[in-house]
Amino acid sequence: MERIALVTQNKKVIEAALNYVECELMNVVVKDVDSLNVGDQVYCLYQKKQFTAHIIKRVNYNLYLYLSLQESNFPTERRRFIRYHCSILDAALFHNQQQAASIHVVDISVNGFGFTTDKKLDEKLEYSIRLKTEDTKQITATIVTRNTVDHYRYGTEIRYIDEENLFHLRRFILQQQLLRQE
Structure with a gap:
């Protein structure tokens, strides 16, 4: 799995494993979920790019993040229109x-x-x-x-x-x- 850094609103950096990205949904696995809550906006650092995402679901150590289709800084290799x-x-x-x-x-x-x-x-x-x-x-x-x-x-x-x-x-x-x- 590729690595991604999540930066919380209070500037805490949390390392995560990027599991997958499909359209507007990104799944990451983190070890420290205590400072991450559903509804939080996080800044993501991935492949020397920074973009924002919102936590929409948390299951154990899995976070599901919402990415806007209009997010221009996300690397372009993600599949945008999954059926x-x-x-x-x-x-x-x-x-x-x-x-x-x-x-x-x-x-x-x-x-x-x-x-x-x-x-x-x-x-x-x-x-x-x-x-x-x-x-x-x-x-x-x-x-x-x-x-x-x-x-x-x-x-x-x-x-x-x-x-x-x-x-x-x-x-x-x-x-x-x-x-x-x-």
């Missing part, structure tokens, strides 16, 4: 304000969606996707098809999403990441 497997049945595609198909979302990322449907879609068209997760408001985005796995399995890319819908999408993905760690 997470899910099962969202309350979803549909729309074209020109009319429902084009009911869909089953099977994976999700900040960059797009994977879904199945019982209809063949026109891959040249832009669609509006609307989905409702268990604990969020409806998420809406404009998407375009990027690939077809078989006749009824599609991978898409988000072409447009407003701030509020992006917030709900990022929140849902972060919740899925945290639930995977339990």
Whole structure:
């Protein structure tokens, strides 16, 4: 594991092992958790770069830190748009304000969606996707098809999403990441 230094608000430096970074979630392992609490902002020193993160979960010696996608100082080799497997049945595609198909979302990322449907879609068209997760408001985005796995399995890319819908999408993905760690 690579090493990373965490600097607390009171300037205490804590050495940690960087376990992984996926999208907006970073997992580090520390020996001294007593001075680190959920909600704290920490400064991270990694590969001669400094950036901020927030502690959003603590389990034994594992800390889960939230990194903003806009954080410009984090090394660029992290994967920004990890796809997470899910099962969202309350979803549909729309074209020109009319429902084009009911869909089953099977994976999700900040960059797009994977879904199945019982209809063949026109891959040249832009669609509006609307989905409702268990604990969020409806998420809406404009998407375009990027690939077809078989006749009824599609991978898409988000072409447009407003701030509020992006917030709900990022929140849902972060919740899925945290639930995977339990």
